[in-house]
Amino acid sequence: MKALQDKILKEGIVKDGGVLKVDGFVNHRIDVAFMNEVGKEFKRLFDGVEINKIVTIEASGIGIACIVAQYFNAPVVFAKKNKSINISGDVYSVDVASFTHKTVNTIIMSKEYIGPGDKVLIIDDFLAKGNALKGLITLVRDAGAEVMGCGILVEKSFQEGRALIDSMGIRVESLARIKSMDNNELVFID
Amino acid sequence: MKALQDKILKEGIVKDGGVLKVDGFVNHRIDVAFMNEVGKEFKRLFDGVEINKIVTIEASGIGIACIVAQYFNAPVVFAKKNKSINISGDVYSVDVASFTHKTVNTIIMSKEYIGPGDKVLIIDDFLAKGNALKGLITLVRDAGAEVMGCGILVEKSFQEGRALIDSMGIRVESLARIKSMDNNELVFID
Numbered sequence: 303m304k305a306l307q308d309k310i311l312k313e314g315i316v317k318d319g320g321v322l323k324v325d326g327f328v329n330h331r332i333d334v335a336f337m338n339e340v341g342k343e344f345k346r347l348f349d350g351v352e353i354n355k356i357v358t359i360e361a362s363g364i365g366i367a368c369i370v371a372q373y374f375n376a377p378v379v380f381a382k383k384n385k386s387i388n389i390s391g392d393v394y395s396v397d398v399a400s401f402t403h404k405t406v407n408t409i410i411m412s413k414e415y416i417g418p419g420d421k422v423l424i425i426d427d428f429l430a431k432g433n434a435l436k437g438l439i440t441l442v443r444d445a446g447a448e449v450m451g452c453g454i455l456v457e458k459s460f461q462e463g464r465a466l467i468d469s470m471g472i473r474v475e476s477l478a479r480i481k482s483m484d485n486n487e488l489v490f491i492d
Numbered sequence: 493m494k495a496l497q498d499k500i501l502k503e504g505i506v507k508d509g510g511v512l513k514v515d516g517f518v519n520h521r522i523d524v525a526f527m528n529e530v531g532k533e534f535k536r537l538f539d540g541v542e543i544n545k546i547v548t549i550e551a552s553g554i555g556i557a558c559i560v561a562q563y564f565n566a567p568v569v570f571a572k573k574n575k576s577i578n579i580s581g582d583v584y585s586v587d588v589a590s591f592t593h594k595t596v597n598t599i600i601m602s603k604e605y606i607g608p609g610d611k612v613l614i615i616d617d618f619l620a621k622g623n624a625l626k627g628l629i630t631l632v633r634d635a636g637a638e639v640m641g642c643g644i645l646v647e648k649s650f651q652e653g654r655a656l657i658d659s660m661g662i663r664v665e666s667l668a669r670i671k672s673m674d675n676n677e678l679v680f681i682d
Contacts, residue, residue: 331605332554332568334561361550364522365568368555371524378522378555415521 303343303477307490309336310456310478316486320458328427328455329362337369340477344425344453345373347475351450353423355379355416357442359409359434366455367425374423379416381409381438394444398437409434411441420447429454429476432463439470451475458483459491493533493667497680499526500646500668506676510648518617518645519552527559530667534615534643535563537665541640543613545569545606547632549599549624556645557615564613569606571599571628584634588627599624601631610637619644619666622653629660641665648673649681 315323327333353374358367359381367378393410400407416422422442429435435452442449449472457464457476460483467474479491505513517523543564548557549571557568583600590597606612612632619625625642632639639662647654647666650673657664669681 325602326604327567330569330572330602332558332561332570334558334567335565337558338562361554361570361572364551364554365558365570368522368524368527368558369562371522372528372559375525377517377524379520380522380551380555382520382551412515412520414516 303340305336305339306455306478309333311488314488316483316488318486320461320483322456322458322480322483322488324427324456328366332365334365334369337366340366340455341370341373343477344370344423344475348374348423348451348453351423352421353450355420355422355447356425357381357411357416357422357438358425359383359438363426366427370423370425370453376423379411381411381441383407383409394441396437396440396444399431399433409437409441411445413445416442416445416447418446420445421450422447423450424452425454426452427455429457429463429467429474430461432461432466435463435467436470439467439472453477456480493530495526495529496645496668499523501678504678506673506678508676510651510673512646512648512670512673512678514617514646518556522555524555524559527556530556530645531560531563533667534560534613534665538564538613538641538643541613542611543640545610545612545637546615547571547601547606547612547628548615549573549628553616556617560613560615560643566613569601571601571631573597573599584631586627586630586634589621589623599627599631601635603635606632606635606637608636610635611640612637613640614642615644616642617645618648619646619653619657619664620648620651622651622656625653625657626660629657629662643667646670 356371451473454476641663644666
């Protein structure tokens with residue numbers, strides 16, 4: 303998606319250690335008008351695919367997922383990172399390591415909101431090492447639901463996540479694929 | 493908003509200790525179609541008010557805020573609960589006690605995304621003791637921006653939050669106002 307590449311080049315901030323900050327339109331300030339263009343693009347890419355539920359993970363995935371969900375007339379279910387007193391015990395759970403935050407989180411999804419018959423599109427902001435996405439796929443499959451595909455905003459194609467998800471037999475569509483960030487310079491896969 | 497009262501009565505779960513769970517359409521599964529009705533209602537209520545930014549707090553506020561923001565043609569900025577390595581040091585911050593999670597969080601907002609001249613509508617799911625909302629108002633005011641109003645989905649009017657925010661001179665519009673939850677029975681203010 304050319305418009306996303308341009309936006310990343312214009313508004314993204316590259317930091318040492320392979321960190322790309324897109325706080326200006328995704329992870330802190332959300333450019334809702336632009337996310338509607340993202341939604342249209344995912345709808346174009348997954349046109350004709352049966353999808354009745356959008357799954358994502360808190361917190362950054364929620365905004366994108368909600369806007370995208372409008373183009374699929376589907377509700378969003380987001381995996382939660384911590385067990386709160388407000389969620390029932392009847393959940394699917396899986397452990398996920400976070401590269402960004404250097405922690406391991408147990409992510410959970412209530413059995414009430416996902417189950418056999420669900421045709422799921424997973425939406426997330428980043429695909430890097432693939433741990434979060436693998437965790438979400440595991441939750442959906444544990445529920446007996448089907449992952450119809452993954453829609454990712456930014457893929458760091460120089461990390462191992464894409465190959466990991468491909469090896470699980472899941473279709474991945476990433477709207478911007480970063481080939482390299484050497485010397486803090488962004489190079490995209492066209 | 494009658495449709496919201498009906499939805500809370502139908503899908504909400506009342507638990508002991510004044511806890512109302514709306515995980516089925518707000519806090520875990522998000523009913524995106526219904527949130528569009530919520531967005532239209534906030535637009536009706538705040539019609540004619542100059543608003544150029546929607547502010548909320550992660551995680552549950554983000555989905556509502558993004559859908560609502562479309563009706564104001566405004567971006568969303570969400571306060572973050574923890575300092576991550578991916579956010580710069582140049583932030584406004586305030587401590588907020590969470591009734592639900594029994595913790596104190598420092599919430600932060602980057603100085604890049606809020607400032608003088610901003611006319612802010614704050615959107616959140618619940619108003620109970622008012623701590624989160626007061627924290628958000630403080631962040632916005634610290635930034636030199638103006639709080640034009642607060643749009644709340646569910647107000648527990650039997651708790652002190654509404655009076656607290658009223659005392660700050662801020663307009664609050666709550667789409668469902670719960671008068672009491674005695675014996676786990678919901679009574680709304682009409």
